[in-house]
Amino acid sequence: MNNKAVSDSQDKAGILVDSLPYIRDFNQKIIIICFCASNLLNDAEEQEVMRDVALLKSIGMKPIVVHDTRMGYDKFRENKRIAKLIEFCGIKAVGICGADMQTIRMTLDNDYIPVITPNDIDTEDILITPEECSRQIAEAIQAEKVILLGKEDGIHSPEDGSVIAQLKAGQVRELLPGISDARLLNKVKESLQMIDKGIARVHILDATLSHAILLEMFSVIGVGTMIMADDAGYYPHEIRYRQRKAER
Numbered sequence: 287m288n289n290k291a292v293s294d295s296q297d298k299a300g301i302l303v304d305s306l307p308y309i310r311d312f313n314q315k316i317i318i319i320c321f322c323a324s325n326l327l328n329d330a331e332e333q334e335v336m337r338d339v340a341l342l343k344s345i346g347m348k349p350i351v352v353h354d355t356r357m358g359y360d361k362f363r364e365n366k367r368i369a370k371l372i373e374f375c376g377i378k379a380v381g382i383c384g385a386d387m388q389t390i391r392m393t394l395d396n397d398y399i400p401v402i403t404p405n406d407i408d409t410e411d412i413l414i415t416p417e418e419c420s421r422q423i424a425e426a427i428q429a430e431k432v433i434l435l436g437k438e439d440g441i442h443s444p445e446d447g448s449v450i451a452q453l454k455a456g457q458v459r460e461l462l463p464g465i466s467d468a469r470l471l472n473k474v475k476e477s478l479q480m481i482d483k484g485i486a487r488v489h490i491l492d493a494t495l496s497h498a499i500l501l502e503m504f505s506v507i508g509v510g511t512m513i514m515a516d517d518a519g520y521y522p523h524e525i526r527y528r529q530r531k532a533e534r
Contacts, residue, residue, distance in 0.1 A: 304504065304505060304506075305504035305505075307521065307522075307523040308503060308504045308521075309345050309346065309504075311521050311523075312342075312346070312347050312430060312503070313346040313347070314346060314347070314348060315347055315348065315429075315430035315431075316347075316348045316349075316350060316394070316427055316428075316429040316430055317342060317347050317348065317349045317350070317429065317430060317431055317432075317433065317503075318349075318350045318351075318352060318420050318423060318424050318429045318431070318432045318433065319339055319349055319350070319351050319352070319433045319435060319499065320352050320353075320416050320417055320419075320420040320432060320433065320434045320435060320436075321335065321351055321352065321353040321354065321368075321416065321435050321436075321493070322353075322354045322415075322416050322417070322434070322435065322436035322437070322493070323335070323354075323435055323436050323437070323493030323494075324353065324354050324355060324356040324364070325354075325356055325357055326436070326437060326493050326494055327493060327494065331494070331496075332368075332371065333371055333374070334496065334497070335435070335493065335499070336351075336368065336371040336372045336374075336375065337375050338497055338499045338500050339351060339372060339399065339499070340372055340375035340376070340377040340399075341500070342499070342503075343377050343399055344377065348394050349399055350390065350394075350399065350400045350402065350423065350427075350429070351368065351372070351379075351399060351400070351401045351402065352402045352403075352404065352416045352419050352420045352423065353365070353368050353401065353402070353403060353416060354415075354416050355403065361403045361405060361410070362381075362383060362403065364403065365381040365382075365383065365401060365402070365403040366381045368381070368401050369381040369399075369401040372399055372401065377399060378397060378398040378399065379398055379399040379400075379401050380393050380398045380399070380400060380401065381401050381402075381403070382400050382401065382402045382403075383402075383403055383405065383406040383407065384402070384403075384404065384405060384406030384408075384409060384419075385402070385404070385419055385422045385423050385426070386406070387423070387426050387427065390402070390423065390427065391427070402419065402423070404416055404418065404419035415472070417434060417472060417473055417476040418476065420432055420434070420476075421476050421479055421480050421483075424480055424483075424485050425480065425483045425484075425485070428484060428485070429485060430485075430486055430487075431485065431486055431487040431488065431489065432477075432480055432485060432487075432488045432489070433488075433489045433491060433499060433502065433503075434473050434476075434477070434488065434489065434490045434491065435491050435493045435498065435499065436469070436473070436491075436492075436493050437469065437492070437493070437494075438467065438469060438470040438473060438490055438492070439490070439491070439492035439495070439510060440490045440491070440492070440510040440511030441453060441458065441461060441465070441470070441474065441490065441511045444461070444464050449510065449511060450511055451507050451508055451510075451511065451512065452507075452508075452511070452512050452514070453511060453512070453513050453514075454513075454514060454515065454516050454517070455478055455481045455482070455513060455514070455515050455516070456516075458474060458477070458478060458513055459478065462474065462475075470490075473490055474490070474513075476488075477490065477513050478513070481513060481514065481515050486514060486515075486519055487512055487513065487514045487519060488512075488513045488514075489502050489503075489508070489510055489511065489512050489513075490510050490511045490513075491509065491510035492509070492510060495509060498510065506524055506527050
């Protein structure tokens with residue numbers, strides 16, 4: 287094996303080691319993935335996202351997918367299609383219409399991934415965004431975290447324009463007046479409402495970044511913006527990481 291191959295293997299091993307504390311932290315925890323990217327990704331990219339969701343389930347988490355609908359497509363057919371993408375990965379999934387908490391809980395209890403379109407038959411003519419639906423479900427079921435996966439890559443620093451990796455709710459509120467993009471502003475406001483209702487973390491991620499969910503969930507810094515209430519929201523291994531970094 288040449289030096290590059292050895293180095294690549296060591297890098298992969300390091301990633302696996304770094305992910306272990308998070309796998310322990312999130313075991314049997316409910317993770318909501320708000321998938322607002324059906325018009326951004328091609329079929330192969332969309333399948334990759336659902337493969338990552340299936341991986342979360344395979345290592346002990348309880349993911350829930352809430353999704354938007356491709357332009358011009360029937361939302362209920364899309365619901366079945368996305369559930370089928372997960373089943374292609376060998377994981378059981380069920381399409382659910384609307385935030386039907388009884389059905390969602392029953393689906394989780396029977397070891398399926400709920401795949402949810404925000405509207406049901408009674409509300410199909412009402413605009414309910416996936417972010418709004420994700421918030422309703424997260425609050426009702428007290429999810430561990432919500433991942434908002436879409437066009438927006440996070441909250442940007444007003445100083446240099448870079449994506450801010452981690453923010454507390456108070457810091458986010460200070461930045462609100464400077465957010466001009468309407469879709470990002472909606473995501474941020476929904477995030478703050480979730481934090482206020484006890485959701486530990488909300489993440490804003492760029493859906494076009496390959497494996498964005500895994501990179502965000504299994505590393506300290508991540509690839510988007512993570513919002514939490516305060517410093518009490520850090521996991522023990524993250525506190526140790528911050529302490530080591532401060533000592534350098």
